[in-house]
Amino acid sequence: MSISSSLPSTLRVLFLAAEAAPLIKVGGLGDVAGSLPLALRAIPGEQLEGRSLDVRLVIPYHGEVARKLLDPQPVASFLVNHPSGPIPTRAFITYVDGLPVYMIEGAPIGTEAPVYTGDNYIDGLKYAYFSLAAVEMTRQMNWQPDILHANDWHTALSVFYLAKRRLSRDPFFARTRSIIGIHNLPFMGAGAERALDEFGIRPVRDLRLPEWARQFPLPLGLLASDRIVAVSPTYAKEILTPEFGCGLQDFLNSRRSVVSGILNGLNQDSWDPSRDSALSKCYTMDSLDDREENKKALLQEFDLPYDPQVPLVILISRMDPQKGVDLAVDSLKEMAHHPWQAILLGTGDPILESACRSLEAQFPERVRAAIRFDTKLSRRMYAGGDLLLMPSRYEPCGLAQMIAMRYGCVPLARSTGGLRDTVFEDSTEHPNNGFLFKDVRVEELNAALERALKSFSNRIFWRELQVNGMRQDFSWEKSALEYANLYFDLWENQR
Ligand code: ADP
Numbered sequence: 396m397s398i399s400s401s402l403p404s405t406l407r408v409l410f411l412a413a414e415a416a417p418l419i420k421v422g423g424l425g426d427v428a429g430s431l432p433l434a435l436r437a438i439p440g441e442q443l444e445g446r447s448l449d450v451r452l453v454i455p456y457h458g459e460v461a462r463k464l465l466d467p468q469p470v471a472s473f474l475v476n477h478p479s480g481p482i483p484t485r486a487f488i489t490y491v492d493g494l495p496v497y498m499i500e501g502a503p504i505g506t507e508a509p510v511y512t513g514d515n516y517i518d519g520l521k522y523a524y525f526s527l528a529a530v531e532m533t534r535q536m537n538w539q540p541d542i543l544h545a546n547d548w549h550t551a552l553s554v555f556y557l558a559k560r561r562l563s564r565d566p567f568f569a570r571t572r573s574i575i576g577i578h579n580l581p582f583m584g585a586g587a588e589r590a591l592d593e594f595g596i597r598p599v600r601d602l603r604l605p606e607w608a609r610q611f612p613l614p615l616g617l618l619a620s621d622r623i624v625a626v627s628p629t630y631a632k633e634i635l636t637p638e639f640g641c642g643l644q645d646f647l648n649s650r651r652s653v654v655s656g657i658l659n660g661l662n663q664d665s666w667d668p669s670r671d672s673a674l675s676k677c678y679t680m681d682s683l684d685d686r687e688e689n690k691k692a693l694l695q696e697f698d699l700p701y702d703p704q705v706p707l708v709i710l711i712s713r714m715d716p717q718k719g720v721d722l723a724v725d726s727l728k729e730m731a732h733h734p735w736q737a738i739l740l741g742t743g744d745p746i747l748e749s750a751c752r753s754l755e756a757q758f759p760e761r762v763r764a765a766i767r768f769d770t771k772l773s774r775r776m777y778a779g780g781d782l783l784l785m786p787s788r789y790e791p792c793g794l795a796q797m798i799a800m801r802y803g804c805v806p807l808a809r810s811t812g813g814l815r816d817t818v819f820e821d822s823t824e825h826p827n828n829g830f831l832f833k834d835v836r837v838e839e840l841n842a843a844l845e846r847a848l849k850s851f852s853n854r855i856f857w858r859e860l861q862v863n864g865m866r867q868d869f870s871w872e873k874s875a876l877e878y879a880n881l882y883f884d885l886w887e888n889q890r
Contacts, residue, residue: 406882408435408450409540411529413522413549414510415452418460418491421510423659423794424547424578427626428452430662433494434875448879451538453529455521456487456498458507464489467498471535475501475528478595482524486532499528518549519587522612523594526553530560534567542882546576548584551616552596558619572885575620577613579791580634581641584612603649605642614643622885623647623654624878626792627813631656639789639812657878658816659792660871661801668802673774678803680865683858686778686803693779697738697763705734706851709780709804711773711795714743714751714766719786719809719835724750726786726840728757733848736761738776742768777802781857782847786832786840790814796829800864805829805857807847809840817867828864 414421416429435450454460456467467487474481484501503524512518526545530553533540545553554573561568588610591597598609601618608614617623625631633639635648647654668686669679676688687703694701708727712718720741727737739751739762751764765772777783783799785808792813796806800817806829808814819825830850832843850856 404445405447405449406541406886407538408432408448408542408544408882409529409533410450410452410544410546411526411550411553412452412454412546413525414457415454415496418454418463418489418496419457419510423792426662426794427576427578427659428454428546429491430660430871431875431878433492434660434871435879436494438872438875438879442876443879443883446883448882451495451497452491453486453497453499453532455504455510455525456500457504457510459510460498461506470497471532473531473535475524475531477524478593482528484528484532486528486535497529497532499525499532501528515584515586516590519584519590519612520593522549522584523552523587523590523596526550526612527556527594529553530556530568539567540571541886543571543573544576544882545573545616545620547578548582548587548611548613548616551575551584551612552591553616555596555612555615555619572621573619574622574624574881574885575616577617577623577625577630577634577791580613580625580639580643583608583614583641583643587612603646605646608643608646614646617643617647617650621653622881623650624881625654625656627658627816628656629815630789630791630812633789633812655881657874657881658813659794660874661794661797661869663801663870666798666801668778671774671778673771674778675775678778680803680862683803683861689775689779690781691779693738693775694736696775697765699736699738699761699763702734704852705736706781706848707779708735708737708782708784709776710737710739710741710751710784711776712741712785714741714747716744716747717788717790719788719840720744720747721750722786722835722837722840723784724754725837726784726844727754727762729837729841730844730848731758733845735848738763738765738780740765740767740769740773740776742766777804780804781851782807782830784844785809785814786835787811787814788835793817797867797869800828800867801869803861803865805847805860805864807831807843809833809835817869826859826863828860828867 412428414425416425432450471486675692678685755762755764790812808818810831818829820831830843830847832839
């Protein structure tokens with residue numbers, strides 16, 4: 396990275412998200428928005444060549460957040476333009492571990508609505524408003540952002556709005572540059588068109604975008620953004636292809652020079668087998684024999700027999716076709732001639748839930764299906780399971796495989812997206828830490844599962860896989876520095 400002397404010594408970054416842990420978390424986006432801004436602020440000055448980052452987060456003032464906070468301070472009160480009349484808006488600030496977090500309050504956000512209703516007209520109204528309000532809030536506070544970092548479709552319109560402000564030569568935003576993070580491309584905000592109409596945002600005429608996408612929030616953000624970042628290097632390449640591009644691949648290819656991928660990090664304090672209070676026995680990579688106590692306790696909890704020779708296969712996942720739960724169930728059935736036990740944890744699609752239940756019904760002496768969301772159980776499973784199945788059809792980044800490795804549970808994954816960037820089998824550059832298969836075919840998964848099940852009896856080899864996984868660096872520090880470099884590069888190259 397080279398930083399010219401004309402750069403400001405502190406780059407101001409506004410990070411926008413629909414959710415951010417620990418204030419409000421529904422899914423993986425909440426984890427990222429809760430950790431990345433903090434990790435960016437924690438980068439030591441010498442790694443930024445003496446410069447610094449003033450990163451601030453903005454989220455909607457969801458009802459659930461309001462109920463948690465004791466003393467949010469008002470920072471701005473203003474009107475957001477709307478064709479049928481300006482919307483009174485207030486912004487508040489709170490601090491999470493020193494990170495300034497702004498919260499936008501206004502009628503379209505409501506006081507009781509969930510983060511996502513699943514109805515994109517309603518969510519479209521809320522997030523179109525939030526995106527515009529968050530940008531205008533900076534003007535009200537006279538805090539000129541150098542970088543606007545939006546995430547997913549919910550906040551994509553902030554980037555689109557910024558581009559319009561720049562086009563109309565709004566001096567306040569003349570120097571502001573934008574980044575949009577793609578955490579899950581298929582969710583583009585389809586269904587929000589009427590909501591955008593109501594905000595006066597009409598379909599764009601840009602021929603690079605397919606006609607159907609010209610009034611969807613995410614494509615509009617991707618069109619307007621200075622940089623596009625997917626949550627893993629492999630996913631960044633995959634979204635340029637018909638298999639993963641969701642119909643936007645040609646458009647994304649037209650912007651490929653600004654597309655890159657940065658792997659999400661893992662909160663290593665929260666996921667740490669050496670001090671996880673949910674475990675029967677804590678352990679490190681130097682005391683992996685202690686791990687066995689967790690396997691025994693887990694099997695006992697589920698009333699399954701313990702046999703150190705029999706691998707315990709686990710699955711911890713949203714029950715969604717994306718996750719390949721159907722493939723996992725089919726493959727376990729087809730590999731029934733091998734000794735294995737399995738515990739499956741997840742909720743979601745009723746068809747997949749019932750596929751897991753019927754696997755248990757078919758093999759009551761060795762399968763258990765826990766159809767619920769249970770974080771403590773997931774921790775006991777990561778610590779007690781031998782092999783994690785993650786046969787995702789697509790996987791922008793994936794956390795479960797990283798957690799599994801940190802806990803010495805060996806992943807078996809489809810070689811796609813972030814899985815491909817973190818799980819290695821016979822790689823020339825990385826030590827083996829798991830098992831991979833390529834195509835979405837149960838035969839391929841069977842072959843990988845057979846390799847894994849057979850390898851389990853080779854204790855030395857298996858221990859090596861565990862240790863290699865546990866040694867891997869999944870920290871946010873590495874990824875945060877990549878984002879920081881991107882911010883500085885973007886700033887420098889746009890001038
Ligand atoms: P995604 O965000 O697409 O669901 P990830 O692998 O990135 O997938 O993250 C999933 C996270 O949710 C992991 O931390 C995993 O342990 C957790 N998880 C998924 N299903 C459950 C469940 N039923 N109970 C507890 N934790 C779960």
